[in-house]
Amino acid sequence: MESKVSEGGLNVTLTIRLLMHGKKGETVKKMREESGARINISEGNCPERIVTITGPTDAIFKAFAMIAYKFEEDITNSMSNSTATSKPPVTLRLVVPASQCGSLIGKGGSKIKEIRESTGAQVQVAGDMLPNSTERAVTISGTPDAIIQCVKQICVVMLESPPKGATIPYRPKPASTPVIFAGGQAYTIQGQYAIPHPDQLTKLHQLAMQQTPFTPLGQTTPAFPGLDASPPASTHELTIPNDLIGCIIGRQGTKINEIRQMSGAQIKIANATEGSSERQITITGTPANISLAQYLINAR
Structure with missing residues (x-):
């Protein structure tokens, strides 16, 4: 799909992730056709779905405009049979890599304040990362127009400061296996071990399901053909300042044990x-x- 550079739209492909509740299949189909953006909804039987919108920025803005107006319509419809008089604002939750949240908030909160003031939308960046991920929720609420303006400004920030380091994408529960990106390679966690993540995750997952408990990588596991059972072990040393060691070890060693478990x-x-x-x-x-252990230690 060719897209022209629209006035004021940067013709760069950008991906925006959004958290939503419920199923809106037919609506999404219509939005894909009308906006020209790629819209993907995470599978799974969880109440929360991740909606991924990818495309040139103008297609993304179009898709967001449609989502915001659709939400407003839903609010209006649900109010027609309620006694409430004031209309609640439309609220969207974006999922943004934590490494980009700093630029979004700005020094001393200057950037987020500027976005709030210039768009009239409420913008809140969650203080904590979403479970098992390095992403944070950014909640935007306001009128559909304020939300669209706000998303435009957030897109500009995200384009100007791309994410740093590895991003562990948030996956709503009940997700089967978290995927971790480290050193340009993806890993899935199976039991206590990180395994290089192939594209056929489902195939790997089915194999893992047939074979529980998961055997340590030191023993040959026939269920994972093609995975070298015991890659050569090597050793890596890091030095950490004393004042930071506490946050790596955690209370009674909880954090360091978590890192050991996740990295294997x-x-x-x-x-x-x-x-x-x-x-x-x-x-x-x-x-x-x-590389996974190092990444997890640095992330702490």
């Missing part, structure tokens, strides 16, 4: 040495385990 790597933290302001961390495992 062995992690040893050296005792503090006299007069040194740093602690040595040794990570042992396959290169994949190590």
Whole structure:
């Protein structure tokens, strides 16, 4: 689909993720046709769905305009048989990589304040990341027009400061297996191990379902043909300042155990040495385990 650069629209392909409730299949089909954006809805039987909208910015704005007006229509319809007099605002929840939220908030909240003032929409960036992800929810509410203006400004910020590092996308529960991106490679978590994530995730998942409990990678697992059972282990060392070691270890070691579990790597933290302001961390495992463990430690 060729798209012309619309006035004021940047002809760049951008992906915006949105959290929604409920099924709106026929509506989505119509929106795809009219906006020219690719609109994808996450599968699964969860109350929340992730709607991914990809396309040139003008197609994205068109899709958002349609969504905002559709929501407003739903609110109006639901009010026709209620006694409430004031109409609640339309609310959309975007899902944004946490590494981009800083630019969205701006120094001392300056950027988000500017967006609120210039669009008239309410914008809230969640303080915490969504479960098992490095994304945060950004809630926008207001009139459909305010929301569209607000989405335009957010798109500009996201284009100007692309996400840094690896992004773990939020997947609504009950999701089967989280997928983690580290070192340019995707991993899925099966039991306690991170496994390189092939495109046939469902196939892998079915295999995993047939074979529980999951055998450690050190033993050959016939259920995963093509996965080298025991890649050579290697060791990597990191030094971490003493004042940061607490947030990596967590209360009674909860965080470090979580990182060990998720990465499948062995992690040893050296005792503090006299007069040194740093602690040595040794990570042992396959290169994949190590890169994942490093990523999780840096994320802390």
